Amino acid sequence: MKKLVSLLLALCLLLTVAGAMAAEDGKITIWTWDPNFNIKSMQIAKELYAKINPDVEIVIEEVLSEDIETRVTTAATSNTIDTLPDIMLCQDNSFQKMVMFYPEVYANLTGKYDYEGFPAGKLAYSTVDGQNHGIPFDAGTVVATYRTDILEQAGYTIADLTDIDWDRFIEIGKDVKAKTGLPMLTGQAGSIDMVLIMMQSCGASMFNEDGSVNFVNNEACKMVLEYYKTMCELGVFAEVNSWDAYCGTLANGSCVGTINGCWILGTVMAVPEYAGKWALTNMPKLPGVEGATHYSNNGGSSWALVNGTDIDLALDFMKMYRNVEFYNEILPTTSAIGTWAGAKEAPNYAADNEYYGAPIFATIVEYTAHVPANQTGAYYYDARGALGTAVTNYMLGGDLMSELQAAEDETNFNMGF
Amino acid sequence: MREGAASKYVTRFIMYAFLIIVSLISVFPLYWAFISAFNNTKEILGGRMIPSVYLIENLKNLFAQQNVGRAMLNSFGTSILQVFLALAISSIAGYGFEIYHDKYKDGLMSILMLAMMVPFVAVLVPLFQFFSKLKLLNTWAGFFLPGMATPFLIMYFRNSARNFPKDTIEAARIDGLNEFQIFIKMFIPMMQPTYASAATITFMNAWNSYLWPKVIMQTADSTTMPMLVSNLMAGYVIDYGVVMAGVTLCSLPTIIIFFLLQKSFTNAVAGAVK
Numbered sequence: 001m002k003k004l005v006s007l008l009l010a011l012c013l014l015l016t017v018a019g020a021m022a023a024e025d026g027k028i029t030i031w032t033w034d035p036n037f038n039i040k041s042m043q044i045a046k047e048l049y050a051k052i053n054p055d056v057e058i059v060i061e062e063v064l065s066e067d068i069e070t071r072v073t074t075a076a077t078s079n080t081i082d083t084l085p086d087i088m089l090c091q092d093n094s095f096q097k098m099v100m101f102y103p104e105v106y107a108n109l110t111g112k113y114d115y116e117g118f119p120a121g122k123l124a125y126s127t128v129d130g131q132n133h134g135i136p137f138d139a140g141t142v143v144a145t146y147r148t149d150i151l152e153q154a155g156y157t158i159a160d161l162t163d164i165d166w167d168r169f170i171e172i173g174k175d176v177k178a179k180t181g182l183p184m185l186t187g188q189a190g191s192i193d194m195v196l197i198m199m200q201s202c203g204a205s206m207f208n209e210d211g212s213v214n215f216v217n218n219e220a221c222k223m224v225l226e227y228y229k230t231m232c233e234l235g236v237f238a239e240v241n242s243w244d245a246y247c248g249t250l251a252n253g254s255c256v257g258t259i260n261g262c263w264i265l266g267t268v269m270a271v272p273e274y275a276g277k278w279a280l281t282n283m284p285k286l287p288g289v290e291g292a293t294h295y296s297n298n299g300g301s302s303w304a305l306v307n308g309t310d311i312d313l314a315l316d317f318m319k320m321y322r323n324v325e326f327y328n329e330i331l332p333t334t335s336a337i338g339t340w341a342g343a344k345e346a347p348n349y350a351a352d353n354e355y356y357g358a359p360i361f362a363t364i365v366e367y368t369a370h371v372p373a374n375q376t377g378a379y380y381y382d383a384r385g386a387l388g389t390a391v392t393n394y395m396l397g398g399d400l401m402s403e404l405q406a407a408e409d410e411t412n413f414n415m416g417f
Numbered sequence: 418m419r420e421g422a423a424s425k426y427v428t429r430f431i432m433y434a435f436l437i438i439v440s441l442i443s444v445f446p447l448y449w450a451f452i453s454a455f456n457n458t459k460e461i462l463g464g465r466m467i468p469s470v471y472l473i474e475n476l477k478n479l480f481a482q483q484n485v486g487r488a489m490l491n492s493f494g495t496s497i498l499q500v501f502l503a504l505a506i507s508s509i510a511g512y513g514f515e516i517y518h519d520k521y522k523d524g525l526m527s528i529l530m531l532a533m534m535v536p537f538v539a540v541l542v543p544l545f546q547f548f549s550k551l552k553l554l555n556t557w558a559g560f561f562l563p564g565m566a567t568p569f570l571i572m573y574f575r576n577s578a579r580n581f582p583k584d585t586i587e588a589a590r591i592d593g594l595n596e597f598q599i600f601i602k603m604f605i606p607m608m609q610p611t612y613a614s615a616a617t618i619t620f621m622n623a624w625n626s627y628l629w630p631k632v633i634m635q636t637a638d639s640t641t642m643p644m645l646v647s648n649l650m651a652g653y654v655i656d657y658g659v660v661m662a663g664v665t666l667c668s669l670p671t672i673i674i675f676f677l678l679q680k681s682f683t684n685a686v687a688g689a690v691k
Contacts, residue, residue: 035482067631248462
């Protein structure tokens with residue numbers, strides 16, 4: 001027994017010494033998620049940077065986005081920021097919240113990084129009090145993509161769905177539903193992605209510029225909810241039970257198309273038998289609303305640099321995100337579409353996508369430039385949850401104004417008002 | 418008489434029907450995960466409930482994307498070390514609290530029991546601060562040290578020690594055994610079912626633990642199996658076949674351990690209920 005205890009203690013000591021972290025100069029540690037997307041893109045950046053600065057060691061660790069937030073929270077509250085990496089990826093919708101709660105962690109990059117060419121709508125996600133804390137990466141630019149073979153059955157083409165408003169979309173949707181039995185769009189019940197996409201397309205947010213919640217007096221929000229309910233009632237938009245079921249509708253052809261962030265194209269293109277049967281265009285806009293556009297955003301992420309680390313070296317490395325060669329290389333291997341306007345100069349962006357038979361990536365970069373900015377704030381997910389409840393109740397027959405009031409009250413309560 | 422017999426059969430039929438339905442509901446997620454490991458994403462999303470031919474491809478992709486061997490080694494290493502340490506420390510503590518109890522030790526035990534009420538998340542920050550100052554981030558020791566003695570296990574062994582006959586201890590003392598020898602040579606052999614069930618519980622907790630490892634194990638080389646599986650769920654495009662292959666691989670060790678120790682586990686639980 002004594003021998004066993006001694007052996008175990010010796011082993012613990014050995015493992016402790018062997019595994020202790022060593023902070024080294026000339027080394028950049030990066031936390032990000034998704035091996036086929038963010039990690040692969042970062043590896044390409046690393047390889048390209050090695051040609052410029054071969055002495056720098058770059059270590060990329062796979063960490064989930066929510067785990068990064070947990071680690072930042074733990075490190076910031078325990079005053080151990082030195083346990084964080086030099087660079088970490090952050091979901092755009094969480095960026096402002098994290099900077100507001102843990103300003104000591106996120107480096108202020110205003111005046112230190114060249115932001116020319118990045119769209120204002122994307123930069124707004126990582127901007128707090130006019131100071132930029134993020135380097136934009138992938139676009140969540142919204143695309144509308146439809147099965148052309150199904151549209152043809154109903155007598156429509158992709159041109160009929162380009163540059164239209166939601167009234168016309170519903171009209172076409174009703175006709176397509178009558179002729180094919182399929183809904184134009186599907187979405188996860190209880191998720192309000194579609195509602196938020198429609199709101200942002202006309203520059204509306206869940207928050208005012210001063211950070212106060214904005215549901216009751218938000219005319220765009222009311223209009224969007226009315227359109228959303230109408231589409232569901234007419235069967236133009238079919239709600240399904242889960243995200244998996246939503247992906248399933250795209251994979252098994254039980255809907256005509258989808259309107260979502262451009263990252264959904266990976267799911268669409270995962271079904272080889274439908275190659276050449278999809279087309280891409282812009283989303284419908286809200287009729288009669290000032291500032292309404294055909295462009296919106298859903299998802300996407302930006303890089304954050306951690307205070308206290310070697311910011312200059314990390315900033316030098318992050319110049320890769322303003323490099324045409326980098327964007328050209330990541331596109332075919334990851335399908336990651338950058339938000340930097342210079343990316344569209346890359347030859348791969350101008351080339352036809354094999355699956356779609358069209359230069360869809362150049363189109364998406366073009367859309368990105370027109371996306372209106374969105375106010376996310378520190379309580380984005382609280383507001384989103386409250387609005388989700390309001391949408392569900394409204395769909396079940398609740399009064400729109402009462403539900404929006406309840407959502408606003410709940411969000412205000414969570415914000416401490 | 419006949420009516421009574423018929424009523425008995427009906428009751429039994431209802432009982433068995435209920436148990437079969439509940440068992441099927443319990444087993445279904447495991448069945449679905451296992452079967453889905455043989456299918457590709459399209460088949461899984463399409464609701465296919467029978468195995469297809471993609472198991473090898475899913476496993477190949479899983480091993481290509483993730484360092485499964487390293488994650489398995491980390492999970493096994495940390496879990497086994499945690500089981501050994503937790504059993505050694507908690508059983509000695511539980512035995513001591515019961516056999517040598519007085520009002521001070523009982524008071525201390527009550528304080529320990531109170532610690533059970535504190536959720537782990539409440540101690541996460543100070544614990545992380547402590548371990549990072551000790552340079553124990555990304556080490557096996559950092560993983561298992563917080564779980565090496567839990568109030569639950571101490572209470573579990575203390576309750577089991579109540580069934581340990583006091584006369585045996587007296588007899589052993591008269592025969593010349595010292596206190597440590599009594600514990601080693603008499604208590605441990607007699608309490609094997611308790612040790613087996615405690616080992617099962619501790620192994621499962623250690624293997625499945627996620628919150629602590631995800632803050633303390635920060636490098637690719639220190640990833641554990643649950644962290645690896647959750648990594649597979651990240652991203653815009655999820656390969657559900659690979660996820661299910663990962664889930665199956667991650668579940669197998671705990672299932673095997675449970676089946677190996679099942680008899681002892683049920684004996685100990687039944688004994689504890691008595």
